[in-house]
Amino acid sequence: MLFFFSLEKKNIQKVYTPFDALDVRLKLRRSLITIYSLMKQKFSAKIADELKIQISSCRKKIEMIKETLKFSADVTSFFSDSVFKPMLCHIPPRAVKTLTKSNTVEELENMINQLDFIVDLSKQNNFYEILLSLDTYLKMPKNVLCYAYLDISLYINPKKYFGQQDFSEIIIEMLKNFGLNVKEFIHNSKFQEYLEKAVLVGLEYIAKHIRNKFRQQRDYSKLYQDLSILINESVKFLIIIIIIFLFFLIFV
Amino acid sequence: MHDPELYKNNKFLKIYLESIHIGGFICYELIRQSNYLRDDDYVPSVVSFSTSDKSEEKILEEILELEHEISDKLTSIKSKSNVIIFCFLFKNYVIFFLWIFFIVN
Numbered sequence: 415m416l417f418f419f420s421l422e423k424k425n426i427q428k429v430y431t432p433f434d435a436l437d438v439r440l441k442l443r444r445s446l447i448t449i450y451s452l453m454k455q456k457f458s459a460k461i462a463d464e465l466k467i468q469i470s471s472c473r474k475k476i477e478m479i480k481e482t483l484k485f486s487a488d489v490t491s492f493f494s495d496s497v498f499k500p501m502l503c504h505i506p507p508r509a510v511k512t513l514t515k516s517n518t519v520e521e522l523e524n525m526i527n528q529l530d531f532i533v534d535l536s537k538q539n540n541f542y543e544i545l546l547s548l549d550t551y552l553k554m555p556k557n558v559l560c561y562a563y564l565d566i567s568l569y570i571n572p573k574k575y576f577g578q579q580d581f582s583e584i585i586i587e588m589l590k591n592f593g594l595n596v597k598e599f600i601h602n603s604k605f606q607e608y609l610e611k612a613v614l615v616g617l618e619y620i621a622k623h624i625r626n627k628f629r630q631q632r633d634y635s636k637l638y639q640d641l642s643i644l645i646n647e648s649v650k651f652l653i654i655i656i657i658i659f660l661f662f663l664i665f666v
Numbered sequence: 667m668h669d670p671e672l673y674k675n676n677k678f679l680k681i682y683l684e685s686i687h688i689g690g691f692i693c694y695e696l697i698r699q700s701n702y703l704r705d706d707d708y709v710p711s712v713v714s715f716s717t718s719d720k721s722e723e724k725i726l727e728e729i730l731e732l733e734h735e736i737s738d739k740l741t742s743i744k745s746k747s748n749v750i751i752f753c754f755l756f757k758n759y760v761i762f763f764l765w766i767f768f769i770v771n
Contacts, residue, residue: 431743436678437736443685444729450692451722559693562700 435482442475449529453559457567457577460535469530476523486515520559536567541616542589544575548623557562559634564624573613581613608644615640681728688718688725 449468452461490512513521535547551564570577575584586596586609599605608626618640622633673679718725 431740433736433740433743437733437740440682440729440733442738443682443689444726444733445684447689447692447722447726447729450689450696453696454692558697562697565700566696 419576425639425645430478430482430485432470432485434478435485436484438475440461442472442479445472446477446548453563457536457570459578465529469533472526473523473631476519476526480519483519524555524616525557525560528554528557529563531623532560532567535564536578539575539584539587542591544584544620545623548620552624559626566622570626572617575617577631581617582609585609585612585616611640611644678732681725681732683721683728684718685725688720688722691718743753 445468449465449472452465452468455461530546531554535544535551538544538547567576568629573581575581586600589596625633673683720728750758
């Protein structure tokens with residue numbers, strides 16, 4: 415008897431009412447506004463943790479919205495193609511993209527996934543892994559809000575990765591991985607000076623990496639000039655390491 | 667959606683659409699801060715976005731109030747359905763015991 419009861423319980427799926435559908439939509443809206451408010455603030459470890467909580471809550475709500483899509487009303491007749499006309503526009507307006515209900519949920523999911531990806535990216539501390547992650551990010555469907563957020567958060571502080579970790583530490587770690595014994599000259603003033611320049615070039619490389627691919631070709635030529643200065647200076651330390659660094663930048 | 671006259675008397679729609687508006691405005695301001703984005707990086711066109719009359723805090727409070735209203739409705743619906751289920755089970759039990767009573771007699 416008990417066995418049958420447990421079986422029945424497993425097979426029972428929650429039946430949603432239109433009130434559940436309304437409730438979850440309002441909750442999602444509240445989470446989204448909280449996320450946007452967090453995104454407005456300066457990126458920090460605390461903000462990253464709060465974003466993670468809101469992201470996981472949004473995911474649950476999106477799943478519930480998918481199950482309650484049948485309650486959504488058709489509002490296509492309320493939509494106006496001419497909405498952009500009275501607005502000020504700096505460039506000619508592009509064609510308005512009309513999304514279906516399922517497409518809207520997909521776009522929302524995509525935004526949440528990308529945001530989650532950015533929060534995870536902020537915790538990485540290996541230069542090569544950062545570049546690989548950025549490549550993965552660039553393959554994701556384009557989302558202008560997340561792109562802008564990544565762009566802003568990466569450069570809050572010109573010397574710190576996501577305004578948290580010193581980028582010089584990431585560069586030192588990379589030099590160590592190449593086999594350079596950094597401990598020997600870490601306190602050397604000339605090495606510190608060199609490190610500062612390497613940080614700028616490294617951050618600039620990351621900046622170019624997330625840019626438009628067509629623009630990258632043009633921008634990289636400028637970066638190579640900076641890199642050549644860096645290589646000349648690196649002769650004082652260990653030229654082979656920097657040549658590997660150069661090869662790494664060009665071919666990876 | 668763009669004409670407030672359409673939804674000004676509907677509390678749910680009004681707050682919901684206002685929350686979409688304020689969310690859009692925050693996103694627009696965030697995108698504008700980005701130095702590296704240029705015109706061709708944007709998926710939508712760069713359009714101006716009118717400011718919202720309400721603050722985020724105010725909108726969040728209003729959404730929360732609506733959520734409470736809905737949860738009250740949901741609780742009353744659930745309690746009604748519980749009463750219906752109880753009545754149904756009670757009726758079955760009565761029938762069952764009457765049936766047993768007649769068989770025994």
